[in-house]
Amino acid sequence: MKLRKLLFIVLLFVVGMASAQQMGPIPVNKNVRQGKLSNGLTYYILHNDWPEHVANFYIAQRVGSIQENDRQRGLAHFLEHMAFNGSEHFPDSTILEYTRSLGVGFGNNLNAYTSIDQTVYRICDVPTKRQTALDSCLLILKDWSNGLTLADKEIDKERGVIHQEWQLSRSPIMRIYEEVLPKLYPGSKYGYRMPIGLMSIVDHFPYQDLRDYYKKWYRPDNQCIIVVGDVDVDHVEKEIKKLWNGVVVPANAAQVVDEKVPDTKDAIYVFGKDKEMPYSYVGFAMKHDVFPDEMKNDQSYFIDSYAKNIIAMMLNQRLKELAQKADCPFVNASADDGTYLLSKTKDAFSMDATAKEGKAIEALAAIYREAQRVRQYGFTAGEFARMKAEYLSQLEANYVNRNKIKNSQYGDELRDHYLSNEPIPSKEDEYQIMKQLVEMPALNVNVINNYAKELITDHDSNFVAFIFEQEKAGKTYPTEAQMAQAIKAVRAEKITPYVDNVKQEPLLDEKKLPKAGKIVGVKENNTLGYKELTLSNGARVILKKTNFKDNEVLFQAISKGGKSLYGKADYDNLQLFDGVLGYSGLGDFSHQDLQKALSGKQASVNCAMSNFYQMLSGSCVPKDIETMMQLLYLNFTAISKDEDSYKAMMSQLELALKNKDLSPESVFSDSLTNTIYGHEARYAPMSLNTLKGVNYDRILQIWKERYASPGQFVYYFIGNFDEATLRPLIEKYIGCLPKGKTENWKETPAYATGKLENKFTRKSETPKAIAFEQWFAPMPYTVENDVLTDAAGQVLSMVYLKNIREDASAAYSVSAGGLLQRRGDKAYALIQTFCPMDPNKSDLALKLLAEGMKENCEKMDADKVQKVKDFMLKQAELSAKSNSHWMDVIDEYVWTGIDFQSGYKAAVEALTPAKIAAYLKKLVSAGNHAEVVMTPAK
Numbered sequence: 001m002k003l004r005k006l007l008f009i010v011l012l013f014v015v016g017m018a019s020a021q022q023m024g025p026i027p028v029n030k031n032v033r034q035g036k037l038s039n040g041l042t043y044y045i046l047h048n049d050w051p052e053h054v055a056n057f058y059i060a061q062r063v064g065s066i067q068e069n070d071r072q073r074g075l076a077h078f079l080e081h082m083a084f085n086g087s088e089h090f091p092d093s094t095i096l097e098y099t100r101s102l103g104v105g106f107g108n109n110l111n112a113y114t115s116i117d118q119t120v121y122r123i124c125d126v127p128t129k130r131q132t133a134l135d136s137c138l139l140i141l142k143d144w145s146n147g148l149t150l151a152d153k154e155i156d157k158e159r160g161v162i163h164q165e166w167q168l169s170r171s172p173i174m175r176i177y178e179e180v181l182p183k184l185y186p187g188s189k190y191g192y193r194m195p196i197g198l199m200s201i202v203d204h205f206p207y208q209d210l211r212d213y214y215k216k217w218y219r220p221d222n223q224c225i226i227v228v229g230d231v232d233v234d235h236v237e238k239e240i241k242k243l244w245n246g247v248v249v250p251a252n253a254a255q256v257v258d259e260k261v262p263d264t265k266d267a268i269y270v271f272g273k274d275k276e277m278p279y280s281y282v283g284f285a286m287k288h289d290v291f292p293d294e295m296k297n298d299q300s301y302f303i304d305s306y307a308k309n310i311i312a313m314m315l316n317q318r319l320k321e322l323a324q325k326a327d328c329p330f331v332n333a334s335a336d337d338g339t340y341l342l343s344k345t346k347d348a349f350s351m352d353a354t355a356k357e358g359k360a361i362e363a364l365a366a367i368y369r370e371a372q373r374v375r376q377y378g379f380t381a382g383e384f385a386r387m388k389a390e391y392l393s394q395l396e397a398n399y400v401n402r403n404k405i406k407n408s409q410y411g412d413e414l415r416d417h418y419l420s421n422e423p424i425p426s427k428e429d430e431y432q433i434m435k436q437l438v439e440m441p442a443l444n445v446n447v448i449n450n451y452a453k454e455l456i457t458d459h460d461s462n463f464v465a466f467i468f469e470q471e472k473a474g475k476t477y478p479t480e481a482q483m484a485q486a487i488k489a490v491r492a493e494k495i496t497p498y499v500d501n502v503k504q505e506p507l508l509d510e511k512k513l514p515k516a517g518k519i520v521g522v523k524e525n526n527t528l529g530y531k532e533l534t535l536s537n538g539a540r541v542i543l544k545k546t547n548f549k550d551n552e553v554l555f556q557a558i559s560k561g562g563k564s565l566y567g568k569a570d571y572d573n574l575q576l577f578d579g580v581l582g583y584s585g586l587g588d589f590s591h592q593d594l595q596k597a598l599s600g601k602q603a604s605v606n607c608a609m610s611n612f613y614q615m616l617s618g619s620c621v622p623k624d625i626e627t628m629m630q631l632l633y634l635n636f637t638a639i640s641k642d643e644d645s646y647k648a649m650m651s652q653l654e655l656a657l658k659n660k661d662l663s664p665e666s667v668f669s670d671s672l673t674n675t676i677y678g679h680e681a682r683y684a685p686m687s688l689n690t691l692k693g694v695n696y697d698r699i700l701q702i703w704k705e706r707y708a709s710p711g712q713f714v715y716y717f718i719g720n721f722d723e724a725t726l727r728p729l730i731e732k733y734i735g736c737l738p739k740g741k742t743e744n745w746k747e748t749p750a751y752a753t754g755k756l757e758n759k760f761t762r763k764s765e766t767p768k769a770i771a772f773e774q775w776f777a778p779m780p781y782t783v784e785n786d787v788l789t790d791a792a793g794q795v796l797s798m799v800y801l802k803n804i805r806e807d808a809s810a811a812y813s814v815s816a817g818g819l820l821q822r823r824g825d826k827a828y829a830l831i832q833t834f835c836p837m838d839p840n841k842s843d844l845a846l847k848l849l850a851e852g853m854k855e856n857c858e859k860m861d862a863d864k865v866q867k868v869k870d871f872m873l874k875q876a877e878l879s880a881k882s883n884s885h886w887m888d889v890i891d892e893y894v895w896t897g898i899d900f901q902s903g904y905k906a907a908v909e910a911l912t913p914a915k916i917a918a919y920l921k922k923l924v925s926a927g928n929h930a931e932v933v934m935t936p937a938k
Contacts, residue, residue, distance in 0.1 A: 023299040026423040026433065032414065033233050040221025041145075041244050044414045045236050046228045048407055051881045054874075055229025056407040057123040057137045059144050060415045063217040064117045065195040066259050074197015075205065075213045077114040078155075078162055082210070083121060084110075085154040085806075087143035092154070093806050095140060100867040102126055102133050103874035106801065107813075114195045116342045117259075118419050124408060127874055128230045135239055138225075142243045145223055148214060152207050159203055160809030164838045166196050168812055170766035172662075173281070176272035176468050181342075183270045184464060187262045190343050221249050222256060224418040228407045261346035263287070267460035267487070269480035273471040276765050278659035280360040280469045282330075283352030284368060284487075286455065287340050287462035290347045293421040301423065302437055306391070307451045308337040313387045314379045315351075318370060318498060321592055324648040329362035330355050331652040335371070337455060344420065348464075349455040356655065360467045361478050365486040368465075372490060375456040377497040378449030386502075388438065389600030395434055397602050397621045401551035402427035458491055470659065503593050507586070507630045508638075517735020519727065527902055528890055533730065537739045538711040541730055542894065544718045544886055551621045553719035554883045555605065555628060558615040558891065559712045564746040564824065566702070568681060572693030573702060574609070575686055576653075580699045581607045583645040586634040591645040598627070605631035607639070607703065612745040612824050614706040616713075622720055629733040636710050636737055639703055646696055657688050664764040664934065671758055672772050672932045678752030709740020714894055718883045745824050751776050756930040767936035769839040771846055774832045775853075777926030779820065781827035783900055786820040787872070787907040788919040789829045793818025794868045795860055795916065796833065799852045808848060810841035822896070829923050839936050846933065857921040860913035872908045 028034075033045040065076045084106075086092050099110050104126055112121040121144050123137050178194055185191035227236050264287075291304055315335040322328050333353035340348035351371060355363035405427065416422035425433070437443065457463065465487060467478050521534035530544035563574045583591050598604075605618035605628060616635055620628035660666045670685040677683040684690075715734060717726060751774075762768070779785050796816035804814045814835040821828050833853075837845040879885040880901075889901045 023303070026297050026299055026302065027425050027429050029424050029426040029429075031426070032424060033237060035237065035240075037220065037241065037244055039244065039247050039249050040219070041240075041247070042224040042418055043237070043240050044224065044226045044418070045231070045233045046410055046414070047231060047233050048228050048405065048410055049230045050404045050406065051878055052230050053128050053877065054125045054407065055128050055134060055137075055227060055231045056411045057126065057141055058224075058226040058411055058415060059121050059141045060224045060226060060418050061119045061218065062117065062222050062256055062419055064115050064119055065193040065197065066116050066189060067217050067256070068193060068197075068213065071201065071205070072209055072213050073193070074162070074195075074199075074202045075210050076119060077195045077197060078158065078202060079148075079210060079214055079218075080112045080114045080119055080121070081158050081162060082148055082150055082154065083112060083144050085158060086149040086151055087140075088147035088149065089139055089143055091149070093802075095143075096801075096806075097863075097867075098136070099123060099140075100798070101870065102137075103867075103870040105871055116190065116193055116195065117344050120415060122411070124411075125874065125878060126229075131232075131235070134231060134236070138227075138236070138239050138243060141225055145220065145244070146218060146247060148218075150207070150211050150214065155207055155210060157806070157809050160838055160841070161805060161812050162196075162202050163199055164810075164812035164836070166199055166202070167766055167768060167839070168836055169196060172274040172277040172765070173468065175274050175765065176277070180270045180272045180466070183268065184341060184466070185261060185343070186264065186268070188343070189259050190261060190341075193342075216254055217256075219249050219253060220244055220247050221253070224415075226411055226414045226418070228410045228414065258345050259343070261287070261340065261343045263462055264464075265461050267463040267465070267484065269483045270464070270466040271478060271480055271483070272466070272468045273477065274468070274765065275471045276662045276664075277468060277470040278662050279655055280355035280357070280363070280467065281352065282355050282360050282364040282367070282465075282467045283350060284364065284463065284465040285340055285348035285350040286457045287346055287348045287464065288455065290345060296421045296423060299433060299437065302434055303443070306434070306438060306443075307448055308455070310384070310387050310391060310448060311374075311379075311452045311455065312336050313390065314383045315370065315374060317383070317387070317595070319367070320595070322366070322370065324592065324644040326644075326647065328356075329359035329366050331648070331655055333363075333367050335367075354652075354655065356651065357658070360469060361482055361486050364465060364467060364483060365490050368487055369490050369493065369495060371456045372458065372493075373495050373498055374449075375453050375458060376495055378452065379445060380498065380500045381445050382500045382502055384445035384448060386596060386599035392435065392438060393600045393602055393621075395431060395438070397551045399427060399431035400621065401549055402431070404547075404549050463487075470662070502596050503589060505588065507589070507597060507627070508634060513633075513732070514736040516732045517737075518731060519735075525893075527899065528886075528893060530890055533727075535711070535731070535735045537735060537737060539713060539715060539734055539737070540894075541715045541734065542717070542890055543721075543723060543726070544716075544890065545721060545723065546719055546883055546886065548719075548881045548883055550720050551602075552883055553620050553622060553625055553628070553717060553721045554887055555618040555620070555632070556615060556716045556887055556891070557617075557632070557710075557713045558613050558716075559709065559714065559743070560613060560745050561706060561743045562610050562612045562614055562745055563682075564611050564748045565743070570698070570702065571681055571684070572690045573695060573699050575690055576694050577699055577702065578606070578608045579649060579653075580646060580694075580696060581639060581703060583642065583649045584700075585640040585642040585645075586631070587638040587640065589640075591642045601627045603628040603631060605635050607635055607707070609706060611748060622722065625721060625726065626729055629729045633733045633737070636707050639700065641696065641700065643696075650691060650694075653686075654688065654691060657686060657691065664762050664768045665770070667762055668768075668770050668772075668932070668934045671760065671934070675756050675758040675932050676751055676774055676930045677749070678756075680749045680752075682748060708738070709743070710734065710737035711739030712742055714891075716887060716890065718887050718890070747824060747826075750823055750826070750828065751928065752930070753928050755927065758931070759933040759935075761937040762934050763937035767839045769837040769842040769935045770933070771835045771837060771842070771849065772833065772930075772932045773849065773853075774830060774930045775924050775926075776828050776830045776928045777923045779827055779829040779923070781820065781822055781896065781898065783898065783903045784907050784910075785827075785829060785919075786900065787904065787911065788916060789818035789820045789831070789923075791818070791865070791868050791872065791908075791911055792856075792916050792920045792923075793831055794871070795864050796831070796852060796856060798864050798867070799856060799861075800833065800835070800849065803848045803852060804835065804845050808841065808844055809838070810845040810848065811835050811837050814845075831920070831923060842933075842935050853920075853924065857917060857924055860917045862913050865911060865913045865916060869908055869911055873905060876904055876908070
């Protein structure tokens with residue numbers, strides 16, 4: 001389908017235009033400083049002070065793997081790796097060391113990605129207190145732009161790292177895609193340019209091939225510098241002009257030319273299989289032209305995006321309902337309109353599903369039938385009204401928070417503006433324009449239905465369908481002819497219209513609410529900045545008003561007890577407790593009825609149970625706080641059985657668990673869990689046997705027992721609420737609940753003690769080697785120990801990154817982490833390492849892991865410790881502007897009396913190499929060490 005025809009149709013119905021002419025421009029955010037140098041370098045700079053004192057730096061390049069020639073397959077991605085392995089001003093891997101000295105961590109703050117048609121590097125959350133540090137970040141971008149050294153020895157070291165990344169990414173679905181992409185892209189280069197490339201090239205390419213790609217495509221006319229944060233815009237602009245002054249683009253420079261995806265007259269049917277594919281994955285795509293980049297600055301683009309969004313939202317709601325029917329051939333399905341697989345030059349209306357076993361053809365027919373139902377009859381007025389209300393509610397929620405947009409969101413928006421001309425209006429302009437367009441009477445359900453009819457086709461041209469299945473001896477597979485026949489049969493069916501069943505009643509009958517309670521006591525904690533209310537039923541309510549996010553109120557209610565109070569007979573029920581309650585109804589509403597009733601409301605509450613606590617957690621936007629309170633009340637008093645939703649959930653789990661051992665990663669994860677817990681049945685991994693032991697009625701009985709004493713819970717409200725509005729709601733919906741009895745948790749087994757070793761081999765389609773190690777010891781639950789454990793893990797992570805990845809090329813990723821964990825009345829310090837290894841270098845990786853731990857128990861590098869301290873202090877500043885952080889801090893204080901906020905920075909400042917090493921040695925010397933290693937079977 002041609003885009004201009006689609007656009008003509010929607011504009012014709014909406015505004016009565018005779019042709020797809022312009023509706024009016026989308027204004028550009030005037031706060032964005034834009035510029036373009038004579039050599040073609042584009043730059044965007046935006047001052048943003050949320051959060052204060054940090055900035056993000058990006059270089060976006062409109063080149064990727066599609067620019068590779070046949071002997072360069074994989075080199076665009078390889079080059080991305082090399083950007084961290086030596087440049088003009090940062091030789092070898094010193095860029096990692098330097099950025100870490102700024103408080104910027106590799107992986108989370110410093111990273112990059114390569115896709116088919118773009119390559120983007122980023123340095124995020126850089127503290128802005130030192131201008132020289134910010135200038136150095138621009139210098140790094142400049143080196144990435146045209147100053148990489150690409151030394152022979154560094155290239156050779158990186159070959160193994162990328163080979164290991166390829167091994168990690170070789171999932172069943174990726175193996176199938178690599179095989180079938182040429183069929184999905186006939187006549188197009190897109191069928192042969194997965195960014196990871198060919199290992200035959202990665203392992204052996206001549207050095208010059210990589211340098212040729214770099215020189216040819218990494219040029220200022222293909223690049224954009226983006227700086228967002230608490231910066232001096234004038235100074236940044238001046239530095240950019242200075243740094244790139246004199247960089248010249250060759251007169252005969254190759255131009256980026258978009259790779260086309262040819263239209264296809266006949267339908268394409270593709271079948272793929274893999275021995276480790278755990279389920280049948282089916283789907284189809286109806287290809288159409290993309291919205292032209294040059295037209296995206298017009299408001300017609302907003303209409304187009306909204307129409308596609310709302311169509312997908314309504315159809316996805318139907319698919320969720322359908323999946324709950326016992327005879328539905330799939331366990332879940334989704335619909336969307338967007339990029340056709342990998343290609344920026346072709347879009348598609350697509351649907352996919354996870355089929356029940358042996359039901360692949362039926363599932364393909366079922367989702368295609370739902371698409372044709374929409375094409376023939378459209379959506380109902382009720383569906384449209386609900387989804388329109390939901391869309392407007394989300395739009396308003398984003399607008400309310402317009403002054404608290406993080407640098408990363410702005411960075412992504414500016415990146416997309418450069419790469420594909422996505423609009424960048426101010427948040428005020430975007431909200432006003434979208435609200436006006438969406439609320440136009442002319443943009444009604446009839447218009448949306450007509451648009452859907454054009455997106456959803458009933459013919460073979462540009463139609464693509466696929467089925468991916470598990471390869472298994474003796475199995476009969478669906479054929480492409482059967483797929484074609486199934487689609488043909490649906491087209492010939494007499495399809496009936498969708499019936500929209502919806503409850504019109506309120507969430508709860510307030511006349512039936514018990515008498516409201518009263519606030520009988522108020523005290524303030526000035527140190528942590530919260531109020532504690534005591535209610536007449538004994539409930540404690542913590543209120544902390546913040547301005548971190550203007551559209552967020554977080555809620556939590558928690559009391560002691562949890563899973564620890566139940567024995568072996570209920571282990572299976574406890575594993576599925578959270579999930580089953582999440583799929584249950586509330587009051588007179590089924591799970592699906594509740595989703596419809598909450599359309600247009602941004603509020604949620606869920607039950608959850610940990611080993612030692614039962615809790616409720618939720619969130620809302622300020623205007624929907626009473627809806628959240630009603631959900632709170634219903635979760636305490638009226639969770640109802642919903643057999644359809646329960647069976648649908650169990651079908652999904654059964655399908656996932658039946659073949660989970662086909663995945664080597666899953667086998668490793670289960671082995672790890674069994675090892676560190678000493679095969680304790682309470683912590684056993686979920687399996688098909690778990691499902692056999694689950695009883696819905698018993699889970700509801702456990703819920704009644706755990707939530708029978710609301711007055712014993714502590715309730716937390718943190719965020720942008722109006723206290724005068726919230727107080728009467730607290731009395732109404734919490735104060736009316738019964739007090740109940742005080743409970744405590746029971747002691748349960750913790751980690752298995754002593755030296756534990758589990759080394760095994762596993763045969764897989766792509767050889768995998770993974771190592772996990774854990775050391776733990778009982779430790780006092782203090783701020784100092786929390787900081788020491790975290791710091792020790794971070795130092796080890798730096799050591800392993802250098803020794804195992806950068807120097808030995810024995811792993812793509814390796815990490816270590818430290819955690820001080822409270823389990824009931826006891827506390828434990830844990831150090832854990834995780835290392836997916838190159839199977840050919842697993843012995844070396846394990847040796848380096850052991851040496852790194854041994855050496856750092858005796859002595860730690862002072863420079864690494866200082867970098868860790870800088871990072872921890874920076875992260876503390878950022879975390880302190882998060883509602884979830886304060887929820888954790890106050891919750892710990894309420895239950896333990898320990899203030900993890902006030903003394904945190906002092907504890908970090910007090911860290912020394914000797915102190916961390918001694919602490920690590922004490923932890924390790926406790927002798928509780930678990931090692932789990934999986935290597936490929938011969």
